[in-house]
Amino acid sequence: xxxxxxxxxxxxxxxxxxxxxxxxxxxxxxxxxxxxxxxxxxxxxxxxxxxxxxxxxxxxxxxxxxxxxxxxxxxxxxxxxxxxxxxxxxxxxxxxxxxxxxxxxxxxxxxxxxxxxxxxxxxxxxxxxxxxxxxxxxxxxxxxxxxxxxxxxxxxxxxxxxxxxxxxxxxxxxxxxxxxxxxxxxxxxxxxxxxxxxxxxxxxxxxxxxxxxxxxxxxxxxxxxxxxxxxxxxxxxxxxxxxxxxxxxxxxxxxxxxxxxxxxxxxxxxxxxxxxxxxxxxxxxxxxxxxxxxxxxxxxxxxxxxxxxxxxxxxxxxxxxxxxxxxxxxxxxxxxxxxxxxxxxxxxxxxxxxxxxxxxxxxxxxxxxxxxxxx
Numbered sequence: 426x427x428x429x430x431x432x433x434x435x436x437x438x439x440x441x442x443x444x445x446x447x448x449x450x451x452x453x454x455x456x457x458x459x460x461x462x463x464x465x466x467x468x469x470x471x472x473x474x475x476x477x478x479x480x481x482x483x484x485x486x487x488x489x490x491x492x493x494x495x496x497x498x499x500x501x502x503x504x505x506x507x508x509x510x511x512x513x514x515x516x517x518x519x520x521x522x523x524x525x526x527x528x529x530x531x532x533x534x535x536x537x538x539x540x541x542x543x544x545x546x547x548x549x550x551x552x553x554x555x556x557x558x559x560x561x562x563x564x565x566x567x568x569x570x571x572x573x574x575x576x577x578x579x580x581x582x583x584x585x586x587x588x589x590x591x592x593x594x595x596x597x598x599x600x601x602x603x604x605x606x607x608x609x610x611x612x613x614x615x616x617x618x619x620x621x622x623x624x625x626x627x628x629x630x631x632x633x634x635x636x637x638x639x640x641x642x643x644x645x646x647x648x649x650x651x652x653x654x655x656x657x658x659x660x661x662x663x664x665x666x667x668x669x670x671x672x673x674x675x676x677x678x679x680x681x682x683x684x685x686x687x688x689x690x691x692x693x694x695x696x697x698x699x700x701x702x703x704x705x706x707x708x709x710x711x712x713x714x715x716x717x718x719x720x721x722x723x724x725x726x727x728x729x730x731x732x733x734x735x736x737x738x739x740x741x742x743x744x745x746x747x748x749x750x751x752x753x754x755x756x757x758x759x760x761x762x763x764x765x766x767x768x769x770x771x772x773x774x775x776x777x778x779x780x781x782x783x784x785x786x787x788x789x790x791x792x793x794x795x796x797x798x799x800x
Contacts, residue, residue, distance in 0.1 A: 427519070430507060433526035437500050440533035443786055444493050444540055448486075457486045485543060492536045499529055534782065541785040546647035546723075547613030552716055556601045557594070558621070558640035565598030567624045567639040570773060572602050575615070575643075577775030584608025589709065590696045597630070603696070603713070605648070612647035617784035618777070619645045620746030627752045636752060640745065646720035648712065655715040662714075663687040664707070669698035684710045693717045747780070749773070762787050 426434070460483040463469055469476050507522035542548070553575050557568035579586050590603040606615065621642050628637040649655060666681040683698035684706040695713035697706040749769055750756045757766045762783035766772050772780075 426504075426507070426511070427523060430519075430523045430526055433523070433530045434500070434504065436530045437496065437526070437533045440530075440537040441493060441496060441500075444489070444537055447540060447543075448489055448493070453486055453490060457483065457490060460486065489540045489543075492540070496529065496533050496536065500526075503529065538782045538785060541788070542610045542613035544613060544616075546649070546719070547616070548610050549612045550605060550607045550648040551612035551615050552589070552603055552605055552646050552648065552713060553615060553618070554601070554603045554644040554646075555599070556642045556644070557599065558642065560637075560639050562594060562596045562598065562630050563628060563637050563639045564641055565594030565596075565600055566630070567598070567622075568601070568641040569594075569598040570624070571622060571641055571643060572599060572604065574773050574775055574777070575604065575606070575618070578615075578777045579606045579608065579611070579775075581775045582608060582614075584611055587699070589699050589713070591698070612645070613785075614778075614781050615645045616647075617781055617788075618643050623745040623748045625748065625750045625752070646716045649715045649719050655718050657688075657714065657718065661689050663689060666703060682706055686710045686714050688714060688718065691718070691721055693721065759783065 460479060463479055464483060469479060503522055503525050507519055507526075510516075510518035510522060555568050555572050555575075557564040576586050585607045587605040587607070588602065589605050590601070592600040592602070594600055621640055624639045624641075625636065626639075627634050631637065663686070665685045665687075667683050667685065668681055669683040682701055682703045683696065684703060685694065685696040686707075687694045693714065695710050695717055697709040697713065700706045700709065746761055747757065747759045749772070750758075751769055755767055755769050757769050757772045759765070759780050762780070764780055764783045766776070766779070768776075
């Protein structure tokens with residue numbers, strides 16, 4: 426078998442192995458049989474909400490199992506066809522088989538990522554919060570670059586982006602910003618981006634053209650719908666109002682319409698200033714708080730299960746999840762998965778899918794992926 430074809434086969438088999446491991450294959454088959462039996466029971470439909478949950482789980486499992494089997498069947502058929510073509514010396518048919526394997530490898534990767542987005546809130550819209558680290562203008566400029574990066578990523582996927590909260594830097598960039606990204610599986614894809622991001626470059630703000638290292642943190646949490654119950658005691662909240670600020674004069678309010686809510690037990694702080702009405706800003710801030718508390722609980726569960734600390738840490742050395750080096754060489758490296766890119770400009774323009782896919786896979790395997798360049 427040609428080396429190129431073997432590489433595609435290995436990639437497809439790795440994706441299938443991950444899918445089977447994630448689904449817990451034997452358990453998934455038994456569970457699908459149970460769900461099919463429940464759907465046939467007329468009594469199930471006496472409780473519409475329960476019936477809806479059963480149908481949703483059944484559809485997800487059925488689609489994942491069917492997709493895995495379809496890939497396995499197509500892989501076996503294509504390999505068999507290629508071996509026959511090689512035996513007969515039919516190079517044109519071998520070339521067609523190699524092309525089919527390449528297409529199948531892409532499909533397997535997409536199906537793998539789709540299957541990994543099976544969490545309770547993965548299909549929801551998401552908030553993405555960016556905060557500059559210590560370092561003044563340098564870090565604030567880097568924070569704004571990250572804000573643009575996630576905006577471009579969302580736009581590439583046809584998602585809509587709404588700026589919820591914004592605090593401009595003194596000279597350039599931003600101190601912090603919170604965006605709402607609306608689209609299918611927005612949280613599922615973006616959730617692995619939480620953490621500290623490090624930039625190394627020749628500073629445009631340094632007259633001596635020295636190399637600077639800057640840090641900014643990203644925090645991702647899902648929009649919570651009414652079906653997910655989050656209990657909040659009003660006595661645990663401190664609510665402050667202040668005047669809105671923005672990128673230009675027309676964005677600045679003359680009344681105290683912006684709202685900041687602090688959840689005292691967890692010290693979680695949310696803010697909203699994109700509406701002119703204090704009432705609307707309060708409602709949006711309250712939605713953010715519910716989302717942050719939900720994500721806080723998810724992080725706590727994951728930390729307990731993996732015996733590691735939650736992702737959100739100090740914004741500085743030793744805590745970064747990804748490094749973006751613009752000088753002296755061009756490199757972006759994810760320190761969790763080992764995935765790298767030698768085109769930082771593409772990554773900063775929103776080409777984040779390989780990093781997200783690898784981080785999702787790592788949550789299942791617990792291992793770094795063997796990928797050196799995602800160009």
